[in-house]
Structures are given as structure tokens and as C-alpha cells.
Amino acid sequence: MEQFFQVLLSGLATGSIYALAAIGFTLIWQAAQTVNFAQGEFVMLPAFFLLAGMHFLGMPFWMALIFGLLLAVFVLGFLFKRVLVDPLLKHGGLSLIIATMALAILMKESVKEFYSAEAQPFPEIVPNGSWDISGVIVSLTDISHLFISAVIVIGLQLFLNRTRTGRCMQATAQNPGVAEILGVNVKRMVLYTFLINGVLAALASFLITPVYLAKFSNGEYLGLIAFIAAIVGGFNQIRGALAGGLLIGVLDNMTATYITAEYRQAVPLLLLIAVILFRPQGLLGTSEGREA
Amino acid sequence: MSNKVMSVSNVSKRYGAIQAVDDVSFDVYEGEILGLIGPNGSGKSTLFNCLLGQTRPDNGSVEINGHNASGLSPSKLNKLGIGRTFQQLSVFPEMTVLDNIILAGQEHHGSMFSRLFGAPDAGLTPEADRLIAFFRLEHLRDEMAGSLSYGQQKLLDAAMAFMAGPSIVMLDEPAGGVNLTMLGNFKERLRTFNKEHGTTFVVIEHNMEFVMSLCTRVLVLANGAIIAEGTPDEIMNNQMVIDAYLGG
Numbered sequence: 001m002e003q004f005f006q007v008l009l010s011g012l013a014t015g016s017i018y019a020l021a022a023i024g025f026t027l028i029w030q031a032a033q034t035v036n037f038a039q040g041e042f043v044m045l046p047a048f049f050l051l052a053g054m055h056f057l058g059m060p061f062w063m064a065l066i067f068g069l070l071l072a073v074f075v076l077g078f079l080f081k082r083v084l085v086d087p088l089l090k091h092g093g094l095s096l097i098i099a100t101m102a103l104a105i106l107m108k109e110s111v112k113e114f115y116s117a118e119a120q121p122f123p124e125i126v127p128n129g130s131w132d133i134s135g136v137i138v139s140l141t142d143i144s145h146l147f148i149s150a151v152i153v154i155g156l157q158l159f160l161n162r163t164r165t166g167r168c169m170q171a172t173a174q175n176p177g178v179a180e181i182l183g184v185n186v187k188r189m190v191l192y193t194f195l196i197n198g199v200l201a202a203l204a205s206f207l208i209t210p211v212y213l214a215k216f217s218n219g220e221y222l223g224l225i226a227f228i229a230a231i232v233g234g235f236n237q238i239r240g241a242l243a244g245g246l247l248i249g250v251l252d253n254m255t256a257t258y259i260t261a262e263y264r265q266a267v268p269l270l271l272l273i274a275v276i277l278f279r280p281q282g283l284l285g286t287s288e289g290r291e292a
Numbered sequence: 293m294s295n296k297v298m299s300v301s302n303v304s305k306r307y308g309a310i311q312a313v314d315d316v317s318f319d320v321y322e323g324e325i326l327g328l329i330g331p332n333g334s335g336k337s338t339l340f341n342c343l344l345g346q347t348r349p350d351n352g353s354v355e356i357n358g359h360n361a362s363g364l365s366p367s368k369l370n371k372l373g374i375g376r377t378f379q380q381l382s383v384f385p386e387m388t389v390l391d392n393i394i395l396a397g398q399e400h401h402g403s404m405f406s407r408l409f410g411a412p413d414a415g416l417t418p419e420a421d422r423l424i425a426f427f428r429l430e431h432l433r434d435e436m437a438g439s440l441s442y443g444q445q446k447l448l449d450a451a452m453a454f455m456a457g458p459s460i461v462m463l464d465e466p467a468g469g470v471n472l473t474m475l476g477n478f479k480e481r482l483r484t485f486n487k488e489h490g491t492t493f494v495v496i497e498h499n500m501e502f503v504m505s506l507c508t509r510v511l512v513l514a515n516g517a518i519i520a521e522g523t524p525d526e527i528m529n530n531q532m533v534i535d536a537y538l539g540g
Contacts, residue, residue, distance in 0.1 A: 163407070164398055164406070168407075170384070175383075175384055178382040180365075180366065180367050182367070182395065182396050183367050
């Protein structure tokens with residue numbers, strides 16, 4: 001039983017980081033009705049911004065962290081929207097989806113070329129160590145990851161539901177035409193969404209990279225897992241992406257511990273197939289799209 | 293006659309070979325309920341879209357409350373005091389009835405700071421509650437708008453149009469798809485609001501009974517041009533109107 005709780009907690013901690021990336025999928029979908037297939041690389045890149053700040057600019061860790069966060073918000077939020085999304089969105093979501101696939105390759109290869117193809121050690125931003133609670137060994141890192149992710153998600157929900165700007169962002173996601181007529185600055189709300197996605201990607205990057213080490217290819221797995229999490233939970237709902245991330249994190253850990261470590265990566269895919277077959281809107285999502 | 297609140301001068305719009313709106317001019321007076329009717333294809337929807345900034349006319353101008361409103365975006369018109377309802381349902385389905393109504397008024401208030409850190413309802417809950425009560429939606433106040441019936445959503449749409457305190461409300465086919473009981477209630481609410489607040493209404497509608505029993509003046513469009521103007525009684529007995537509707 002002790003082992004079960006340890007595995008559960010560890011799964012929730014990892015899943016909460018997947019959820020941050022998955023929520024990014026949901027936000028971009030709500031704002032631009034498109035899928036960002038570079039989302040995994042969005043999580044990979046900020047870690048390298050931080051490392052570049054430390055190694056090339058000589059910054060101390062915490063300054064490099066802030067530098068990495070701000071640069072990620074600018075590049076992955078502002079520049080991504082202005083340079084890629086705005087010009088392509090008028091040609092339809094499909095053009096943009098293909099462009100994000102190309103962007104993913106560009107980001108990956110650029111990091112490999114200009115930084116290194118080798119995995120880089122990455123400092124842990126939360127404390128190491130463990131607690132023994134009635135025989136259950138609780139990792140401080142896991143607790144910290146879970147706590148930080150929870151604060152971010154709760155903060156995001158409070159912002160969206162309890163501020164006027166947040167409500168305008170929701171209105172923009174639900175009915176942009178009417179929101180605009182009512183005086184909502186729709187373009188600004190969409191920009192805020194992209195900036196928030198930049199923040200989420202950077203924070204997910206800083207939390208997950210100590211586990212995987214900083215590697216140009218990190219985005220491949222993270223992007224896939226976050227995409228599956230968003231679909232499983234419900235692509236059009238933040239709470240769905242959150243639930244999907246946590247579920248996959250726990251399932252992954254449980255499978256590796258109790259069934260097989262060799263085929264653990266197959267489990268999210270099986271779950272994805274099951275959800276698409278039996279509940280295509282996701283566990284907590286709502287139906288949308290064409291009617292028969 | 294009362295003051296002019298809207299003046300439409302020589303508005304035209306052509307789509308290829310079709311002259312959808314042909315040199316239309318008319319005035320709207322403060323406190324009246326003006327009906328805009330016409331058979332299918334008469335150009336009333338195109339004209340309405342020209343007035344609401346959703347279609348740019350080829351010629352002509354629109355003046356609202358003394359301001360040149362030609363070419364203004366729908367959001368600018370909203371800030372000029374034009375409220376509107378929509379032909380298609382246009383609520384925010386995953387927000388409550390209360391939040392929908394607050395949202396319809398909040399962008400007229402406050403600074404960027406207050407948008408981020410001020411009261412989330414912008415202090416508009418009492419006003420929103422008054423409108424909810426006026427449209428008899430109290431029992432649905434905290435329900436998600438998407439869960440309301442079609443007619444209830446139409447009432448919500450109207451409440452949203454009134455939230456910003458408009459001087460003119462443009463109603464785009466308000467009777468479409470609404471059952472008779474709900475329609476009677478809606479008509480009575482509009483009439484009361486008009487009497488109590490002096491708000492001007494411009495109504496585009498297919499439902500002749502609705503228009504004739506609500507409006508104080510009616511304009512009839514056929515082939516993009518105004519063919520008749522008068523009180524509902526005058527319009528119902530106008531031979532040109534009868535011919536236009538019956539294809540005579």
C-alpha cells in the first residue's frame with residue numbers, strides 16, 4: 001500500500017507538468033481554433049533559454065530563470081502569434097497546423113545545431129530529499145512539482161473566472177464575433193492567450209527538464225503526451241486538459257511499476273484510442289463541430 | 293415630430309448584377325418603434341447590415357445621434373449607443389445568464405487596471421439583476437446560457453442588448469423560432485421598455501403580426517428600395533405592399 005501511494009503521488013506530480021503543456025493546447029485551440037504541434041518543442045526550448053542565460057551570459061540561476069521565462073513569453077507567445085499565427089490563420093487552421101509542424105522541426109534542429117545534441121544537466125528548481133509519512137516515502141520534488149502546478153492552474157482559473165479580462169478571454173473563446181461587437185478587444189485577448197501559453201510552457205519546461213535532462217528531442221515525447229492528455233481530458237476544456245494530464249501521469253507510473261516498464265509508453269496511446277472510440281469529446285470535454 | 297436619432301441617406305449596395313439596396317433614405321425618430329419589412333430578397337438584411345457596420349455600403353451615409361456612423365465597426369457603433377440583437381443565437385454558452393449580461397455592459401466601464409484588478413462584475417450586478425427581472429429570467433440567473441431554451445436565449449440576447457444603456461436598439465428577426473407564448477411576453481417587454489425608457493427600436497422581421505402589433509411606423513422594402521411607409525394600418529391597406537408580398 002505504501003508503494004501504491006508513492007507511485008500515485010509521483011504520477012500526479014509528473015502528470016501535473018504534462019497538464020501544464022496540455023492546457024496550452026486547449027488555450028490555443030480556444031483562441032485560434034488550431035492545434036499547435038510545436039507545443040512539445042515549446043516545453044523543450046525555455047530550458048535552453050535558461051541554460052544560455054547561465055552559460056553564455058553568466059547569469060546566476062534565479063536571474064537566468066526569470067530571463068528564460070521572459071524570453072519564452074516573448075518568443076513562444078508574442079513572436080509566435082505575430083510571425084506565424086496572424087499571417088497564416090486567415091488561410092485556415094490547416095495551414096497553421098502544418099506550419100507548427102515545420103516550426104517544431106526548426107526549433108528542434110536549431111537547438112541541436114546551435115547549442116548541443118548532447119543531453120545537458122539542468123538544475124532542479126525545487127528541493128530534493130524525502131519525507132517518511134507513516135512508512136510512505138514522499139519525494140519533496142514530487143510534492144513541490146504538484147504544489148507549483150496546482151498554484152499555476154488555480155491561478156489561471158481564478159484569472160479567467162474572477163477578473164474582467166479573464167471573462168473577456170472566455171467570451172472571445174466562446175463567440176469572438178459577438179465579443180467584438182460588445183466592445184471586447186478580441187485581438188488583445190487572443191494575444192493574452194498566447195502569452196499565457198508561453199508562461200505555461202516555460203514553467204513546465206523548468207519543472208520537467210531536471211527529470212529528462214535538457215535535450216533537443218525532449219519535445220517529441222512531451223508534445224505527444226500533452227496532446228494525448230488534452231484529447232483524453234477534453235480538448236476544449238482547461239479542466240479536461242488538467243484531468244487528462246494527471247490521468248496519464250498516474251497511469252504511466254502505475255503501468256511501469258505494476259505491469260510492465262517496457263510497454264509503458266503504449267498505455268497513453270491505448271487510452272487515446274479508447275477515448276476516441278467511446279467518448280470522442282474527451283472525459284470532461286463538450287461536443288462541438290459539424291452536425292450530422 | 294420627435295428628434296431624429298438616425299438618418300440614413302442614399303444607401304446603396306450591389307452584389308455583382310444584383311442591386312441589393314437601391315438608394316435608400318429614411319430617418320428614425322427618438323422613442324419610436326420602426327419596423328423594416330419586405331418579402332424574401334427585398335434587401336432588408338443587407339440594409340440592416342449596412343446600418344450595423346457589418347457590410348460597407350457602396351454609396352450613402354448613416355448618421356447616428358449627430359455622428360457620422362458610415363463605415364464604423366460594430367464595436368464602435370456599440371459605443372455610440374447602438375444595441376443589437378442577433379438573428380442567430382449569440383450568447384456565450386458557457387457563461388451564466390448573469391455573466392452574459394454583465395459582459396455586455398462591462399466594456400463601457402473602467403480602465404485597463406480595473407479590468408485586471410477591479411471588481412470582476414465591474415459593479416454591474418445590480419443593473420444586470422434589474423434586466424434579468426425585467427425579462428423574467430430570475431429563475432435562470434445562475435444557469436449556463438447554453439442550457440436555456442431557444443426562446444429564453446432570445447430574451448437573454450435582448451437583455452444583453454439593453455445592458456449598455458443604448459439609445460437605439462436594432463432587433464434582427466427577434467420573433468424567429470420563438471413560440472407564441474414567449475413571443476407575446478417578449479413583445480410586451482419591448483413595449484414596456486420603450487415606454488419606460490424612451491428607447492428607440494428598429495425591428496427587421498418576417499412575422500407580420502409581430503411587426504404590425506408592435507411597431508409605431510413601418511417601412512416596406514421591395515427589390516432593394518422603399519416602396520411604402522406609414523402606420524401599421526396604412527401599410528396593411530397599401531396596394532403596393534399587398535402586390536409586393538403576393539407577387540402581383
